[in-house]
Amino acid sequence: MRPVEIGLDGLLxxxxxxxxxxxxxxxxxxxxxxxxxxxxxxxxLAWVRLAAPDVxxxxxxxxxxxxxxxxxxxxxxxxxxxxxxPDAESEEPPPGEINVxxxxxxxxxxxTLPMILVTAxxxxxxILLVEAIIELPDGGGLTAAAQENLERSGVDHPVTAVxxxxxxxxxxxxxxxxxxxxxxxxxxxxxxxFAETRQSNPPGHLLSWLIRALAPLMILAAxxxxxxGKLAPGGAFQSGVILGSAGILLRxxxxxxxxxxxxxxxxxxxxxxxxxxxxxxxxxLLTGRAFLEYPEARAGELIxxxxxxxxxxxxxxxxxxxxxxxxxxxxxAQENHAREEGGNQKP
Amino acid sequence: MTPADxxxxxxxxAGAVFFLAGTVGLLRFPDIFSxxxxxxxxxxxxxxxxVIGLVFQAESIAGAFKLLLIWGLALAAGSNTCYAxxxxxxxxxPEKGPKEVEK
Numbered sequence: 324m325r326p327v328e329i330g331l332d333g334l335l336x337x338x339x340x341x342x343x344x345x346x347x348x349x350x351x352x353x354x355x356x357x358x359x360x361x362x363x364x365x366x367x368l369a370w371v372r373l374a375a376p377d378v379x380x381x382x383x384x385x386x387x388x389x390x391x392x393x394x395x396x397x398x399x400x401x402x403x404x405x406x407x408x409p410d411a412e413s414e415e416p417p418p419g420e421i422n423v424x425x426x427x428x429x430x431x432x433x434x435t436l437p438m439i440l441v442t443a444x445x446x447x448x449x450i451l452l453v454e455a456i457i458e459l460p461d462g463g464g465l466t467a468a469a470q471e472n473l474e475r476s477g478v479d480h481p482v483t484a485v486x487x488x489x490x491x492x493x494x495x496x497x498x499x500x501x502x503x504x505x506x507x508x509x510x511x512x513x514x515x516x517f518a519e520t521r522q523s524n525p526p527g528h529l530l531s532w533l534i535r536a537l538a539p540l541m542i543l544a545a546x547x548x549x550x551x552g553k554l555a556p557g558g559a560f561q562s563g564v565i566l567g568s569a570g571i572l573l574r575x576x577x578x579x580x581x582x583x584x585x586x587x588x589x590x591x592x593x594x595x596x597x598x599x600x601x602x603x604x605x606x607x608l609l610t611g612r613a614f615l616e617y618p619e620a621r622a623g624e625l626i627x628x629x630x631x632x633x634x635x636x637x638x639x640x641x642x643x644x645x646x647x648x649x650x651x652x653x654x655x656a657q658e659n660h661a662r663e664e665g666g667n668q669k670p
Numbered sequence: 671m672t673p674a675d676x677x678x679x680x681x682x683x684a685g686a687v688f689f690l691a692g693t694v695g696l697l698r699f700p701d702i703f704s705x706x707x708x709x710x711x712x713x714x715x716x717x718x719x720x721v722i723g724l725v726f727q728a729e730s731i732a733g734a735f736k737l738l739l740i741w742g743l744a745l746a747a748g749s750n751t752c753y754a755x756x757x758x759x760x761x762x763x764p765e766k767g768p769k770e771v772e773k
Binding site for chain 2: 529533536537
């Protein structure tokens with residue numbers, strides 16, 4: 324390894340530690356969120372240095388872009404809640420300054436017992452991870468086996484082969500976790516989140532022009548990444564996140580997204596990924612193969628189909644997370660929802 | 671060293687100078703608008719010069735075109751971000767005027 328590379332990697336490690344600490348200890352939760360986004364970016368770079376572009380793409384898209392939007396938006400909701408609370412500490416900026424921190428974003432003081440528990444758990448996890456790295460067999464464990472069977476898997480990229488063929492079961496359950504999280508949100512707040520309201524202050528012409536121009540490009544990029552997953556880093560998750568982000572951007576610019584679609588289409592979109600996996604798995608069982616085992620001759624096409632369904636569902640789910648957060652507690656949304664429900668109910 | 675390599679070094683160094691100046695400006699300038707001004711120079715010109723430098727190393731015409739597309743995307747996104755931040759700051763300006771605004 325050349326000295327330049329050692330220096331670069333050392334700098335990345337140092338930056339990761341500093342940013343993680345800053346994210347934990349910044350005086351405002353808003354600052355924490357920003358540090359967390361920076362942490363995700365550096366983490367993506369670290370994955371690139373570890374020659375894992377698939378993980379880097381996912382980290383940059385999910386860990387940085389999406390999570391950042393969700394965190395900052397959550398803080399905005401907290402700020403709105405604390406504004407209506409008369410006991411809330413008001414943080415009026417000194418005259419002549421702009422208060423960049425939303426009200427109620429000051430970090431709550433930590434309690435000792437949870438802090439100790441969390442620290443102990445993290446320490447234990449770190450020890451286990453270090454042990455796992457020490458016990459890693461020479462030659463990277465299953466890499467050789469994955470490469471050997473690549474020809475029979477239906478795709479040319481080992482990561483996609485592992486995700487969709489060798490370990491399709493894991494990916495299926497991951498899509499299931501997303502679906503469960505979405506159902507959890509529905510249970511916690513009802514379906515109010517889907518009643519979209521027009522934003523009170525629409526963004527300027529320039530911003531809505533940019534988003535109008537970018538949204539089709541993003542859909543194109545999502546399709547490209549999906550197709551690329553067959554032979555290079557890319558695939559359902561990255562593609563789904565880009566689809567979801569396109570929806571979020573449109574939503575931020577005040578465009579109606581979900582309410583333009585028939586409700587059945589939305590539900591189908593959310594369920595598609597999990598359902599297609601399940602149907603294929605069941606069909607494989609019925610024809611005497613193992614669960615989620617693809618027939619070798621058609622594996623490529625089937626994987627593409629499953630991936631497409633998964634990407635659409637991931638995109639819908641991610642957008643639904645945001646749409647829910649974004650319109651929670653908006654009286655107008657609740658009214659719309661109540662009217663809709665009332666219209667549907669029959670005595 | 672081929673002429674292409676020399677061109678890459680010259681353009682990338684020039685780009686790095688803009689990034690350095692932009693960073694110093696971000697850290698040292700007094701108010702939000704002059705900071706934005708410094709940042710966008712780094713984004714637009716700095717990245718543009720580095721992209722031009724890298725174009726000389728591209729293996730194909732398509733690769734060079736992709737690099738230029740990335741620059742175009744960063745230009746559109748960067749100027750919009752600047753506009754959005756500037757508008758946000760302007761809406762919240764106190765009566766005194768832009769000179770008094772601290773970030």
